[in-house]
Amino acid sequence: NAGVTQTPKFRILKIGQSMTLQCTQDMNHNYMYWYRQDPGMGLKLIYYSVGAGITDKGEVPNGYNVSRSTTEDFPLRLELAAPSQTSVYFCASSYPRRGQGASVSTDTQYFGPGTRLTVL
Amino acid sequence: QKEVEQNSGPLSVPEGAIASLNCTYSDRGSQSFFWYRQYSGKSPELIMSIYSNGDKEDGRFTAQLNKASQYVSLLIRDSQPSDSATYLCAVNINFGNEKLTFGTGTRLTIIP
Numbered sequence: 001n002a003g004v005t006q007t008p009k010f011r012i013l014k015i016g017q018s019m020t021l022q023c024t025q026d027m028n029h030n031y032m033y034w035y036r037q038d039p040g041m042g043l044k045l046i047y048y049s050v051g052a053g054i055t056d057k058g059e060v061p062n063g064y065n066v067s068r069s070t071t072e073d074f075p076l077r078l079e080l081a082a083p084s085q086t087s088v089y090f091c092a093s094s095y096p097r098r099g100q101g102a103s104v105s106t107d108t109q110y111f112g113p114g115t116r117l118t119v120l
Numbered sequence: 121q122k123e124v125e126q127n128s129g130p131l132s133v134p135e136g137a138i139a140s141l142n143c144t145y146s147d148r149g150s151q152s153f154f155w156y157r158q159y160s161g162k163s164p165e166l167i168m169s170i171y172s173n174g175d176k177e178d179g180r181f182t183a184q185l186n187k188a189s190q191y192v193s194l195l196i197r198d199s200q201p202s203d204s205a206t207y208l209c210a211v212n213i214n215f216g217n218e219k220l221t222f223g224t225g226t227r228l229t230i231i232p
Contacts, residue, residue, distance in 0.1 A: 042224035106218050111163040
């Protein structure tokens with residue numbers, strides 16, 4: 001298994017340009033996540049998905065969009081790039097962990113190698 | 121109050137000593153706890169997961185969970201220079217939650 005893969009590894013954008021960060025996992029995980037990590041800071045959740053066709057906002061969704069048409073892929077779209085979006089972007093995936101009854105939660109998250117984005 | 125708190129460090133430990141990393145969390149209903157290691161410029165990788173009170177050992181790593189006091193710790197025995205990294209604590213705040221909440225990480229430096 002390749003695990004979680006992300007492309008590109010690096011990208012420089014000009015202000016106002018758009019791009020899509022690709023994320024693919026081959027572990028048949030239901031849950032997928034997009035985080036950004038600014039220098040010296042922790043991970044901030046941008047968007048997440050609990051299955052194909054289902055997405056939800058995280059802590060910092062503004063300026064981003066996502067889609068989840070398949071279990072494997074979870075692309076992140078940046079529209080009108082701004083310098084504040086300069087960051088390292090990580091995609092992650094996990095299995096749901098089942099509790100009593102119908103409740104499920106995320107369990108261990110597995111991370112991709114990241115995309116380092118600079119907006120000038 | 122932050123939901124998951126860690127001392128940002130840096131924490132400096134001599135080679136061969138025990139490194140102790142601590143994490144506190146605010147939600148008493150939290151169920152799952154994880155320690156990730158992140159080398160500079162790399163992605164987080166899972167070191168340990170723990171779900172029940174007590175200790176869980178894996179090689180040189182021991183995770184300790186105390187739900188009553190709402191803390192989880194990571195001990196690294198016989199610290200090696202290769203252990204120098206940032207360690208992230210992550211918590212599933214409550215069951216039924218699809219998200220993990222991460223602390224900001226503790227930067228650990230092992231001094232040869």
